[in-house]
Amino acid sequence: MPTIAEPTASDAPAPSEQSRAGLDWLNFFVANVQTGFGPFIAVYLTSRAWTQVNIGLALTIGGLVALAGQIPGGAIVDIVRSKRLVAGVAMGAIAASALMLALWPVFLAVVASEILHSLASCLLGPALAAISLGLVGHAAIGERLGRNASFASLGNGIAAALMGACGRLFSDQAVFLVTAVLAVPALMAVTRIRSEEIDPLRARGGARRGPSGGLPALLTNLPLVIFSGCILLFHFANAAMLPLMASIVTMRSSDWATVLIAACIVVPQAVVAVSSAWVGRQAQRIGRRPMLLLGFVALVIRGALFAVISSPYLLVVVQLLDGVSAAVIGVMLPLVVADTTRGSGRFNFALGVVGSTAGIGAAISTTFAGYISDHLGSRTAFLSLALIAAVGLAAVYRLMPETRARTETPP
Amino acid sequence: MRRHSPGVAAIALMIIGLAAGCPAEAQDQAPPSSTPPPATEPPAPQSPAPQALPGSPAPPAAPSGTPPATVLPKDETQGVLGKDVRSATGEPMGQIINVIVDKAGQPRAAVIDFGGFLGVGSRKIAVDWSALHFAPGKPPGAITLDFTRNQLKAAPEYKEGQPVVVLSASGSAQPIETPGSPEH
Numbered sequence: 001m002p003t004i005a006e007p008t009a010s011d012a013p014a015p016s017e018q019s020r021a022g023l024d025w026l027n028f029f030v031a032n033v034q035t036g037f038g039p040f041i042a043v044y045l046t047s048r049a050w051t052q053v054n055i056g057l058a059l060t061i062g063g064l065v066a067l068a069g070q071i072p073g074g075a076i077v078d079i080v081r082s083k084r085l086v087a088g089v090a091m092g093a094i095a096a097s098a099l100m101l102a103l104w105p106v107f108l109a110v111v112a113s114e115i116l117h118s119l120a121s122c123l124l125g126p127a128l129a130a131i132s133l134g135l136v137g138h139a140a141i142g143e144r145l146g147r148n149a150s151f152a153s154l155g156n157g158i159a160a161a162l163m164g165a166c167g168r169l170f171s172d173q174a175v176f177l178v179t180a181v182l183a184v185p186a187l188m189a190v191t192r193i194r195s196e197e198i199d200p201l202r203a204r205g206g207a208r209r210g211p212s213g214g215l216p217a218l219l220t221n222l223p224l225v226i227f228s229g230c231i232l233l234f235h236f237a238n239a240a241m242l243p244l245m246a247s248i249v250t251m252r253s254s255d256w257a258t259v260l261i262a263a264c265i266v267v268p269q270a271v272v273a274v275s276s277a278w279v280g281r282q283a284q285r286i287g288r289r290p291m292l293l294l295g296f297v298a299l300v301i302r303g304a305l306f307a308v309i310s311s312p313y314l315l316v317v318v319q320l321l322d323g324v325s326a327a328v329i330g331v332m333l334p335l336v337v338a339d340t341t342r343g344s345g346r347f348n349f350a351l352g353v354v355g356s357t358a359g360i361g362a363a364i365s366t367t368f369a370g371y372i373s374d375h376l377g378s379r380t381a382f383l384s385l386a387l388i389a390a391v392g393l394a395a396v397y398r399l400m401p402e403t404r405a406r407t408e409t410p411p
Numbered sequence: 412m413r414r415h416s417p418g419v420a421a422i423a424l425m426i427i428g429l430a431a432g433c434p435a436e437a438q439d440q441a442p443p444s445s446t447p448p449p450a451t452e453p454p455a456p457q458s459p460a461p462q463a464l465p466g467s468p469a470p471p472a473a474p475s476g477t478p479p480a481t482v483l484p485k486d487e488t489q490g491v492l493g494k495d496v497r498s499a500t501g502e503p504m505g506q507i508i509n510v511i512v513d514k515a516g517q518p519r520a521a522v523i524d525f526g527g528f529l530g531v532g533s534r535k536i537a538v539d540w541s542a543l544h545f546a547p548g549k550p551p552g553a554i555t556l557d558f559t560r561n562q563l564k565a566a567p568e569y570k571e572g573q574p575v576v577v578l579s580a581s582g583s584a585q586p587i588e589t590p591g592s593p594e595h
Contacts, residue, residue, distance in 0.1 A: 039530030246532025261528040
């Protein structure tokens with residue numbers, strides 16, 4: 001059960017402007033760097049005369065490592081005192097893996113690069129959350145996470161546009177060189193955050209009281225377990241929607257297909273950038289549950305609309321809903337984990353556990369939707385995904401407790 | 412360890428990455444234009460590596476040692492895997508990801524990864540081999556296709572292990588019936 005730490009003097013810290021700006025830009029540039037590692041790797045390796053079998057193998061290895069590494073990654077971030085060091089090392093490793101991809105696209109090097117990138121990402125995600133919590137404390141974390149998500153989606157959107165242009169104008173290889181170069185401003189942003197303002201105790205969710213073990217302690221933390229289930233359902237319903245929809249856009253539109261797909265990726269990012277701060281504030285004011293319900297409702301409606309809409313242009317409009325649910329889940333995931341691990345000293349470990357369930361959900365999603373779409377058509381696939389989202393919605397409504405601490409009354 | 416700034420560690424890692432990457436680049440640039448099969452990457456772990464080196468003796472049939480070698484001129488031939496395909500009007504269509512051959516070893520179709528943005532939303536489509544035109548001499552190794560994006564977009568998706576539906580030069584989709592039968 002989450003024990004709620006009584007607010008102490010150190011619970012309402014006031015980090016300097018410099019640290020806050022550093023964290024903003026860190027989120028921005030980390031998202032920049034991570035954009036290159038998406039599905040684009042497959043395009044790049046194909047242009048290097050890789051067979052589809054080898055590409056699939058390399059990416060699967062990377063994916064499995066990313067899944068297995070989340071929990072240990074979170075545990076390491078809990079233990080290491082300097083969260084800045086963890087973030088810096090992880091950024092350096094990601095830059096190295098981008099360079100390996102660009103300069104040495106042979107099988108072993110690509111697999112090594114994928115593994116290195118996955119491990120680094122498993123550290124980087126919790127490290128950013130830990131720095132945030134360590135800087136601002138539980139009382140202000142909702143708004144901080146909203147800001148993080150805004151800057152991250154700005155970074156993603158801008159990087160997608162930049163890398164699309166880069167691949168078109170120069171070469172696919174240039175995309176990864178740009179990725180590696182973008183790690184430099186990310187590292188500069190890390191150094192802007194003042195180390196002494198990150199309270200290591202706060203960064204792991206407060207002091208540990210009594211014996212709080214690892215996984216067993218989390219498994220008895222009922223709100224956290226329920227939340228993990230909801231997150232699994234969310235990604236199960238969500239992950240396959242965009243790729244499936246994008247391939248339909250390719251099928252139905254010719255001249256504008258590429259632009260429309262780019263819009264389908266960038267439009268939600270813009271919504272997240274604009275609305276995340278609001279989501280964070282609302283979560284502090286009216287609570288986590290209403291926001292989670294909003295995110296799941298948007299997902300259900302999106303799946304249902306994809307099933308009935310045939311105009312590729314309208315599909316782009318529906319992607320606004322993707323932005324809504326992405327903003328909600330992007331802010332709520334670390335926020336609810338922070339809520340439910342208060343005073344446990346296990347914030348980042350728990351973040352790793354919930355991150356793993358998210359990864360499992362996403363992995364099932366693409367396989368499931370691909371199978372349904374092949375055998376029963378894409379409309380049935382979208383309806384099935386909407387149905388899964390509806391189950392998630394019901395789970396939030398019936399089972400998920402409000403996790404906002406009572407002491408956090410609106411200002 | 413704890414005293415080191417993150418920047419130092421990062422720079423060290425980058426240097427390692429650079430050092431590891433450079434020699435391989437040269438090795439990577441050389442092969443595609445001169446050797447016929449473009450499979451230059453190491454084989455997947457499941458298959459042990461049947462790399463026939465140019466100078467190695469061929470199995471039983473050639474008692475004299477080295478089999479006779481043919482040199483394919485660089486400007487007349489090219490590898491096709493991963494190459495960009497454009498329409499006659501220069502629209503980007505996608506990359507060749509596989510070549511389908513019949514029993515006689517004759518290429519029947521090319522599988523193209525068509526459309527998409529940054530790897531999202533592309534579809535694998537098989538097109539008739541005779542609809543492809545190669546011009547190896549030209550700088551970008553231009554491969555052109557007789558179809559427009561509009562003709563290609565709705566073609567059935569290529570799936571491994573299922574009958575290949577090929578967009579033929581006449582513009583209609585038809586399955587490859589009996590592999591090995593003459594095409595026309």
